[in-house]
Each structure stands twice: as C-alpha cells, then as structure tokens.
C-alpha cells in the first residue's frame with residue numbers, strides 16, 4: 058500500500074475514534090435536550106438505509122434478473138448494501154434511549170406500528186442480502202484461501218465458513234442460491250423501504266411528510282442514491298488500486314447507467330415541481346414548502362438540493378464529453394450524494410420545526426450538536442474504512458470472469 | 465368500517481395480522497370513556513392546575529409555559545380576533561391516537577377510562593410517538609431517556625377520583641366526567657356564551673373537550689386534524705394506483721425470475 062493509502066486509513070481511524078467519543082458523550086455523559094425529536098442521527102440513518110436499498114436493487118438487477126451491465130457490479134453492490142445497512146444502525150442505536158430494552162420488539166410487538174415493521178423487515182433484508190453476497194463470492198473466496206498464506210488464509214477460511222468445494226456443480230448451486238436469496242432480499246428491501254417511507258408518510262400532523270406518494274418516492278430516491286454510490290465507489294476503487302477499468306464496466310457506466318441516472322434526476326426535478334405546485338392547494342403543506350423555497354431554509358435548499366444536488370449533476374451527465382468520462386461521472390455522483398444528504402436533512406428537520414400546539418408564533422430552530430456530528434462523520438468514516446479494506450480483500454469482481462470461463 | 469386514507473396506506477403495506485390489531489388504537493366506543501372539560505370562559509390563567517399536576521407527579525415545581533418532560537399541562541394566553549383566549553395545553557387523549565399506533569413496543573397504552581398513558585419502564589426512547597402526535601404533546605426526557613406526557617391520572621380516575629388538575633382548579637374552568645355528559649355540558653356552555661366547542665370529532669374524539677370564545681382550529685390555535693368521517697376523494701387515486709400496481713409488479717417480478725431460472 059502506498060503512503061497515501063496509509064494516510065487515508067489513518068485519517069479514517071481518527072474520525073472513527075472521534076465518533077466513538079461522540080457516542081460515549083451522548084450515551085454516558087449526557088447532552089443538551091435536542092429541540093426536535095428526530096435529529097441529525099436519524100437523518101444519517103435514513104440516508105444510509107436509502108442508499109442500502111438502492112444498492113440492493115442494483116445488485117439484484119444483475120444477479121437475479123441477469124440484466125446486462127448490472128452483472129459486473131452485482132458483488133460490489135451487494136457488499137456495499139450490507140455494510141451501509143450495518144453502519145446505518147449505528148446512528149439509529151445511538152439515538153434510541155434504551156437500547157437494552159429493545160428486546161421488547163420481540164416480546165411486545167405493536168404490529169400496527171410502521172416502526173416495528175421497519176425493524177423487522179430490515180433485519181430480514183440484512184440476513185438475505187448477506188446470504189446473497191456469500192453465495193456470490195464463496196467460490197472465489199475458497200480459491201483465494203488456497204492461494205493465500207498466513208493471516209489472510211485464515212480470514213478467507215472464516216469468510217467461506219469452512220467450505221472448500223470448488224467443483225463446477227458447487228458453482229452452479231451457488232448461482233442458484235445467490236439468485237434465490239437475492240430475490241427474497243429484494244422483496245424484503247423494497248417492503249422495508251416502503252415501510253420506512255410510511256413511518257413518515259402516515260403522520261398527518263407533519264404536512265411535509267404526509268402523503269401516500271412518499272413511500273414510492275422513497276424507492277425512487279433509493280435507486281438514484283444506489284446508482285450514485287455504485288458509480289462513485291467503483292470509480293474510486295479503480296483509481297486507488299491504479300488499475301485500468303474493464304471495458305464492460307466503463308461501457309455500462311457511461312452508457313446505460315448514465316442515462317438512467319440522468320433520467321431519474323430529471324424525474325425528481327419534475328416531481329419536486331409537481332409537489333410544490335400541489336402544495337398550494339393545502340395550507341399546511343404550503344407553509345413548509347414556503348419555508349424551503351423562500352424562507353429561512355431557502356439558501357441551502359436552492360444551493361445544495363437543487364443546484365449542487367440536481368442541476369449540475371444532470372448537466373454533467375448530459376454533457377457529451379464530460380458525461381462519458383469517469384471524472385465527470387465521479388463528480389456528478391459525488392455532488393448528487395451531497396445534495397441528497399442535504400435533502401434528507403432538510404426534509405426531516407424542517408417538518409419538525411413547527412410547534413404544533415402553541416398560541417405563540419415562531420419556529421423551532423435546530424443546529425446539530427457536536428457529538429451528533431462526530432457520530433455521523435464517524436459512521437461515514439467507518440463505512441469508508443470497511444470498504445477500503447473490503448476492496449483489497451474480497452473478490453468483488455472476479456466472479457464475473459470466473460463464470461464466463463466456466464461457461 | 466369507515467375507510468380513511470390512512471387505513472388505506474396501511475392496508476397496502478401491512479398484513480391481515482396488523483389489521484387485526486387496529487382495534488387497540490381505537491378508544492372503545494362506549495360509555496366507559498371519560499373526558500376533561502376545559503371552559504375557556506372561566507379560566508383566568510392562574511396555573512394552579514400546573515402546580516397540582518407537578519405535585520401529583522413529583523415534578524420540579526417551577527412554572528413553564530411550554531410542554532416539557534417536567535410540565536404535563538400549562539395554560540397559554542393570547543389575543544385572537546380581539547378576544548382574549550386562554551387554552552389549556554396537555555395530552556388530548558385522542559380516541560384514535562397516533563402515538564399509540566406509532567409506538568413499536570406498545571409502551572403507550574389506553575387505560576380503561578380511555579386515557580392514553582406511557583409506561584416509562586417499557587419505553588425504549590425511539591421518540592416516534594413524539595413525532596407522530598397531532599398536537600406535539602409527548603416530550604423526550606433526556607435524563608431518563610424515555611418519552612413523557614400527561615396520563616390523565618388514569619390510576620386514580622379508575623378508583624372514582626378526578627384528575628389532579630381538575631380537582632385543583634378554583635375557578636370551575638375544569639370539569640371531569642363521562643365523555644358523553646361532558647360533551648353535553650360543553651355544548652350548553654357554548655350555546656349560552658356564544659362559544660365554540662372543540663374535540664368532539666377530532667382524532668377519533670378527544671378526551672379533552674374545549675369550550676373557547678373563538679374557533680380554535682380556524683385560527684391555528686390547534687393544528688388541523690382530520691375528523692374521523694371526512695373522506696378526501698383525491699387521496700384514493702394514489703392508493704388505487706398502489707393497490708393495482710403492486711400485484712402487477714409482483715407478478716412480473718416472479719415471472720421474470722422463473723424465466724431466468726429456466727434459462728440457466
């Protein structure tokens with residue numbers, strides 16, 4: 058590994074450490090009462106859960122439905138889906154007051170609560186997604202374990218769960234199981250994600266969230282964010298491993314995926330325009346949109362959500378040369394990810410700024426506290442760290458090559 | 465069964481199991497339900513109710529004019545339409561309570577008297593109830609890391625006593641009794657004094673009935689809460705799309721899966 062590589066890992070470790078410090082502060086030392094119930098931690102959770110669902114969809118499109126192009130990123134997407142979901146749980150659990158009482162989810166479930174269903178479905182999703190990933194990489198991990206020596210060998214042995222089978226039948230069986238697991242994971246992911254949308258969408262009192270289109274739009278957001286993440290991470294990992302990107306991946310990225318991404322961004326712009334125009338009919342909803350488009354949140358809304366998060370990426374993607382270069386795709390997806398985070402932040406925070414029962418006027422103001430920021434950045438750093446290690450250790454692309462050879 | 469938009473959303477995502485639980489969210493439509501009456505014409509804003517509540521619940525006895533983990537009830541004053549308005553703020557004990565539906569671990573329950581309370585030993589502190597409440601009532605207690613709110617003194621009410629705040633009010637601004645009777649009383653006062661009654665139909669019928677000199681919902685004193693029987697036809701288009709689309713998408717998803725399987 059290069060010096061830069063070590064510096065990068067060192068940097069991530071420091072941010073993770075700071076995150077742990079943030080967790081300790083929130084959990085054991087105690088912090089100021091947050092003026093809104095769902096703060097930055099929940100924003101990060103929702104954001105990561107959205108990304109994970111999108112990555113699952115991409116992985117399944119390649120692995121289960123054998124869509125051309127998607128196949129080459131299926132393993133990477135599955136791996137990312139698992140680690141993002143695992144990391145998503147960190148801010149969520151930090152936010153929950155009594156993690157120790159969470160066994161009540163099993164002992165006294167409220168089947169009428171979207172929150173309960175979300176917990177249940179995401180757990181299911183994680184299990185099946187992990188199973189899918191394992192079947193996808195098992196063959197290559199076994200191979201690697203035979204080639205490797207020392208500690209690496211042990212790690213591969215553990216990952217392969219003791220399996221040593223390298224026969225052609227086992228490869229076929231793997232493919233079969235990977236598809237089945239992926240298929241179930243997809244349904245779990247979509248229903249979990251729909252339920253996550255419903256958590257917000259069914260709250261009549263929060264006009265910005267309320268509405269039956271919201272859960273659907275959540276799924277579209279997931280696919281968008283999934284595409285952005287897979288573009289970003291794949292390109293970056295080719296850059297840092299200093300390898301030439303395979304032609305197939307490059308074609309897929311600059312062709313189909315670019316067009317789909319551009320289409321989805323354009324669609325979200327139209328959806329926004331539609332939402333805002335609809336809100337005029339409804340006083341409460343309009344109130345919130347007004348805060349966003351012309352009120353105190355307007356600057357961040359226009360700058361981050363619209364210009365950085367949508368217009369610039371769209372322009373890059375549609376540009377004849379920039380859209381076909383990896384640099385262009387990288388920039389577009391990075392900006393889009395930044396924009397989506399701000400979107401999720403504003404969407405969750407602004408809806409809670411209206412005091413629901415008060416003769417007094419005035420909005421609640423919220424700025425994230427330092428421990429919250431530390432925990433969230435620590436979570437993202439941990440994610441990057443696991444990914445950095447993952448791309449060095451796991452066969453995230455060889456599968457495709459091997460199957461082709463076998464066929 | 466009345467069909468509301470919300471039931472529809474749930475119908476689309478939840479299963480028959482979840483629907484069988486729906487009854488718990490509703491207050492039993494029966495004579496058993498109790499209610500508190502707030503008479504805005506009599507209230508002078510002395511906050512003795514707040515003090516009594518704090519005594520009963522062993523909360524720190526400093527006055528607050530905001531709901532907090534230390535304040536379950538307070539009276540706020542303001543001028544609307546040239547009239548002085550006083551409003552008692554606390555949990556409304558909704559007949560169809562979103563907090564109760566929201567809580568994933570059933571830490572929020574409905575007592576026999578119809579009042580909604582939080583079992584704090586059971587609460588995991590996820591704060592969904594806080595976000596879900598129509599009226600922004602539950603508050604997070606950062607010390608104990610649980611949600612807290614007015615419980616309607618359900619424990620002593622079941623023994624035939626009045627809630628502490630009602631007992632304490634010296635101005636006859638609070639009253640307590642069977643919900644049906646309280647509604648009658650409220651209507652009579654409103655008729656006599658030319659006031660408005662709030663809380664009969666909102667959120668499945670509230671456990672606190674208000675008589676106020678102005679129309680509270682119209683003036684934004686209370687948020688707009690859907691009355692149980694109102695149906696917005698436009699809403700159904702979305703749900704109809706959902707109900708029709710899901711099976712079709714599901715069908716093709718499975719079909720494609722099987723086709724690809726054969727091709728293997």
Ligand code: SF4
Nearest residue numbers: 555556557558563597
């Ligand atoms: S007012 Fe809020 S806390 Fe009280 S019962 Fe209704 S939803 Fe629950």
Ligand code: SF4
Nearest residue numbers: 567587588590591593
């Ligand atoms: S904060 Fe407590 S009472 Fe409220 S929904 Fe969560 S677990 Fe239930």
